[in-house]
Amino acid sequence: MRRAEFVREVDRWSKPDGPFDAALLTAYDDAESFPGAACAVLDRWGLPAYYVPAQYGGRLARFDEMHALLRKVASEDVTVAVAHGKTFLGAASVWVSGDDGAAAQLARHVMAGEAVAWGLTEPDRGSDLLAGELTATRDASGWCLSGRKWPVNNATRGRFVCVLARTDPGGGARGFSVFLVDKQAASSGSVRHLPKMPTHGIRGADISGVEFRDTHVPADALIGTVGGGLELVLKALQLTRMACAALSLGAGDHALRLARRFLSERRLHGRPFSDLPHARGVAGRAVARLLLAEAVSYAAARAAHEVPEELSVVSAITKALVPTLIQGQLRLVGELLGARGFLTGVEGYGGFAKIERDHQVVSIFDGSTWVNRSALASSLPILRPGRRPATAAGRPVHEWLRQDADLTPVDPLRLGVMARGNTVLNSLDDSVARLAADPRGGADHLATRLLDAFGEVGGDIARLRPVAGPVPTATMRLAERYEWCFAGAAALALWGANPKHHDRHVWREALWLRGCLALVLEGLGAPAPEATGVFDELGRLLLSDEGTHVSLFGTSSEVSA
Incomplete structure (x- = not known):
């Protein structure tokens, strides 16, 4: 499996004197020099082929796979991922144009390592x-x-x-x-x-x-x-905004590695720092934010295949929410690290400041958080719950969110500029009902509260009235609540789609789901009393043997998100 091979190669390149050696990349950063050696080995391995759709001779058949590879690069260095992955962003307008001649010609150049x-x-x-x-x-x-x-x-x-x-x-x-x-x-x-x-x-x-x-x-x-340029760009942005989420997830992976190491090493008054409930709770929140960001990104990558007509909304939600979740996670990890989060010369921890600096730009790429939220806010009246059925007449969400699902080939011609449905969010009722039949860990109570909160959001959307000029602040806040509802719906649908994982790793007793739903309810202004205990559990998991790489589907070599 090439994904597992890639993970092993990046890990090997990250050893001392390798092209991904943290000391070398830090030196490039200090000198403001391009990380040419790291990009060159990615070219030689063949990563550019994953930026090219399969119909033009590349290896891009599934967006979740391309995102996983780019996430791995970003987990070592966001700058390298930005520098190399930009070619996909640059070429996306050609891929979605339907111009087969131009696409085939550009594909040859991209796979030869030419940057776009x-x-x-x-x-x-x-x-x-x-x-x-x-x-x-x-x-x-x-x-x-x-x-x-x-x-x-x-x-x-x-x-x-x-x-x-x-x-x-x-x-x-x-x-x-x-x-x-x-x-x-x-x-x-x-x-x-x-x-x-x-x-x-x-x-x-x-x-x-x-x-x-x-x-x-x-x-x-x-x-x-x-x-037709503006329409073409808007469609391309739907794909590139989801790719940006991979950059955020990689930064979050790196930050959690540092947090785990710090909590394992640090002692306070002769006792492990991890004995402090507050420290474990902060770490658990950091874990939950990463897992919720992963659930949203996973759903978006699959939606590109199954409901591309809805991608204008799904990609805007993903681009607004995922970098925000990870930026908050980085703040939490910085709180744990204390001075080590600012001192660049501390062995093993000096890179944290670079992660935090590098990641800040992700929220600006391909439309800032405000730009994406504003686009969503403008679409809310069309997306009002109950206004119309879901866009897709195909498979239900729980089928195409299954880890081993065969996905429908991406059809760029199905992309639009104004979505009229949200299949993932419209599946919330069904997901809550499915969870009620298997109420592990008390997640069903959290899910019911989310369903009630979504009902309130739907009521507020129904009361919206057209306003000329800029989007009002109240509507922007409503759009943010809608994003949180989507995140919760994505997490619930993902849980229901993958029952074979329910007794494995972070899935046991619905641990990751409870943590994600607790975050969502906080974001909706309805915090759950059990949140403190859930975050403590996630903090303990980070410190366990299973915490070496926290992800919904196991180790980075197995992840399918």
């Missing part, structure tokens, strides 16, 4: 894509590009850049198109690289820019249709 950047943002434009001023105008044999894209990951190192350009001077939703630019094919002097941008985290990544100076590109550089 994604030129969306421009100076002083923030996340407002409709404000972009880089233009593409027709010329005798193609198009002429003029303008800047900045800041862009891999803008300098990437041979290719997917560019969103204004093709109608008036702009608007149909005024932009996507072009795949091969910088090597551009005439001399027509492409200029903008300097690397100093960053707080991911200091070694190539966060720079590119300027096009009347750069000619051939007619076949156009991806999709003229004026």
